[in-house]
Amino acid sequence: xxxxxxxxxxxxxxxxxxxxxxxxxVVLAVVAYATLGERKIAGYLQDRHGPNRAGIGKHKxxxxxxxxADGTKFFMKxxxxxxxxxxxxxxxxxxFTFCAAGFIMAAIPFGDRITxxxxxxxxxxxxxxxxxxxxxxxxxxxxxxIAMGGWASNNKYSLMGGLRTVSQMISYEIVMGLAxxxxxxxxxxxxxRQIVIQQSGPIWHWSVFSHPLGFLLFYISVxxxxxxMPFDLPEAENELVAGYxxxxxxxxxxxxxFGEYTHMTLASCFIATLYFGGxxxxxxxxxxxxxxxxxxxSFGVLWIKALFFxxxxxxxxxxxxxxxxxxxxxxGWKKLIPLAIFNIFLTAGLILxxxxxxxxx
Amino acid sequence: xxxxMFIVLALVTLFSALMVITRKDPVSSILYLVLTFFCFAGxxxxxxxxxxAAVQIIVYAGAIAVLFLFVVMxxxxxxxxxxxxxxxxxxWKPLGYAVGIGVGIVFLxxxxxxxGPAIPPLNGGDEIYAMGRADFLGKALFTDxxxxxxxxxxxxxxxxxxxVALAKKKxx
Numbered sequence: 001x002x003x004x005x006x007x008x009x010x011x012x013x014x015x016x017x018x019x020x021x022x023x024x025x026v027v028l029a030v031v032a033y034a035t036l037g038e039r040k041i042a043g044y045l046q047d048r049h050g051p052n053r054a055g056i057g058k059h060k061x062x063x064x065x066x067x068x069a070d071g072t073k074f075f076m077k078x079x080x081x082x083x084x085x086x087x088x089x090x091x092x093x094x095x096f097t098f099c100a101a102g103f104i105m106a107a108i109p110f111g112d113r114i115t116x117x118x119x120x121x122x123x124x125x126x127x128x129x130x131x132x133x134x135x136x137x138x139x140x141x142x143x144x145x146i147a148m149g150g151w152a153s154n155n156k157y158s159l160m161g162g163l164r165t166v167s168q169m170i171s172y173e174i175v176m177g178l179a180x181x182x183x184x185x186x187x188x189x190x191x192x193r194q195i196v197i198q199q200s201g202p203i204w205h206w207s208v209f210s211h212p213l214g215f216l217l218f219y220i221s222v223x224x225x226x227x228x229m230p231f232d233l234p235e236a237e238n239e240l241v242a243g244y245x246x247x248x249x250x251x252x253x254x255x256x257x258f259g260e261y262t263h264m265t266l267a268s269c270f271i272a273t274l275y276f277g278g279x280x281x282x283x284x285x286x287x288x289x290x291x292x293x294x295x296x297x298s299f300g301v302l303w304i305k306a307l308f309f310x311x312x313x314x315x316x317x318x319x320x321x322x323x324x325x326x327x328x329x330x331x332g333w334k335k336l337i338p339l340a341i342f343n344i345f346l347t348a349g350l351i352l353x354x355x356x357x358x359x360x361x
Numbered sequence: 362x363x364x365x366m367f368i369v370l371a372l373v374t375l376f377s378a379l380m381v382i383t384r385k386d387p388v389s390s391i392l393y394l395v396l397t398f399f400c401f402a403g404x405x406x407x408x409x410x411x412x413x414a415a416v417q418i419i420v421y422a423g424a425i426a427v428l429f430l431f432v433v434m435x436x437x438x439x440x441x442x443x444x445x446x447x448x449x450x451x452x453w454k455p456l457g458y459a460v461g462i463g464v465g466i467v468f469l470x471x472x473x474x475x476x477g478p479a480i481p482p483l484n485g486g487d488e489i490y491a492m493g494r495a496d497f498l499g500k501a502l503f504t505d506x507x508x509x510x511x512x513x514x515x516x517x518x519x520x521x522x523x524x525v526a527l528a529k530k531k532x533x
């Protein structure tokens with residue numbers, strides 16, 4: 001009896017390790033190519049080619065090896081730590097930023113379960129029943145990396161960048177949390193896998209159709225949380241040189257960049273999971289006994305949706321101008337937060353109304 | 362397993378809490394405070410209260426400590442040595458020691474007199490697991506504990522109103 005349980009838990013550990021490593025590699029690969037994709041899209045939007053030299057031998061292949069070239073370059077550059085900087089925090093900050101972004105991937109359901117060797121394996125690192133809250137908690141820690149980096153650099157521009165980050169993230173986290181409260185009221189659970197399964201069936205089961213306002217608020221606040229273009233005040237180069245990473249060079253700067261893209265990629269997965277049906281396909285029922293093929297299809301479906309949102313991040317960046325700092329805070333506190341609170345009351349009221357008249361919401 | 366986790370968490374908590382009050386540099390002090398909040402969240406998970414753990418990190422580590430950090434960065438308290446030697450009232454230091462030691466004695470005597478509540482096991486079946494869930498907590502708060510919950514709400518409302526009143530510019 002005891003031996004059996006040890007074997008079972010060993011199998012569990014092995015399966016979880018494989019799933020974790022697999023998801024980690026896929027996410028990092030997507031993130032690496034997102035950096036290339038960003039510059040390619042920027043190029044096409046501005047009527048030029050973008051990076052197209054790093055290919056295999058004579059074949060340029062649209063610069064397919066650019067991420068490797070970039071990584072090599074980051075490692076080869078001289079690594080400078082300013083004399084008056086707080087050394088420990090200066091080194092810790094980029095690491096922290098990257099880790100806080102990467103931890104989000106633990107709760108995202110990347111696919112349905114698959115059956116291999118008679119065992120059901122979830123394509124998700126941890127199916128915690130507080131998925132949304134876990135992601136909010138980890139997401140709210142991302143601000144420390146940037147604030148630490150800005151403060152430890154001992155540079156006025158960096159400090160200003162750090163301060164802006166703190167106030168921006170605090171403001172938009174509230175909007176994000178309130179938008180998700182309405183979603184959780186509707187689904188009745190913060191467990192991400194349950195939310196995905198509830199969205200299967202016809203396409204109008206997607207939450208974006210039942211929560212259009214909530215989706216809009218959430219989407220705007222995700223842009224602010226990732227400090228992406230209309231809201232990239234922390235690194236506004238025309239006012240702050242490069243904001244919080246002015247003093248960073250070499251791979252430390254690379255980690256900040258990599259952390260930003262990881263944050264964006266996982267935020268795209270999160271949006272697809274919450275509002276666009278996650279790994280489910282519209283009108284296709286979730287099978288009772290899913291095989292390997294269904295697992296792969298569901299994994300691919302989530303990534304197709306996520307890559308679309310990743311593209312929108314870049315599209316917006318090269319289309320819209322930047323907000324002014326006071327406009328950003330004005331929008332957050334005076335427009336979005338009251339709207340989000342209204343959205344909660346609207347959702348709760350509609351659900352009560354539907355329940356009273358017996359219509360399945 | 363659970364015991365080992367508890368001891369590790371307790372040691373880290375004590376270490377980081379000590380660091381909070383001994384660091385000269387306020388930013389390091391706040392970062393240690395964040396670590397302390399994290400350890401609290403760990404204790405909540407060990408006690409089977411996952412919801413509280415998540416909320417602890419969202420509210421304390423993610424919002425309150427960030428605001429502390431914001432204020433400290435704004436105030437630019439880089440050289441606290443300059444402020445030293447200027448104690449406001451000399452009686453504060455002995456008073457602080459007296460209150461600290463007194464509270465410590467009360468806690469220790471309580472711990473010595475009662476065995477303390479039993480810690481539920483980490484994998485203690487569905488019942489314990491369900492207790493940490495948001496719906497269970499919500500039901501408990503709105504039925505059995507409605508009065509304390511409402512009182513806490515009114516207290517927070519008063520604090521918010523007070524903060525707004527203090528922060529508002531006087532129109533003269």
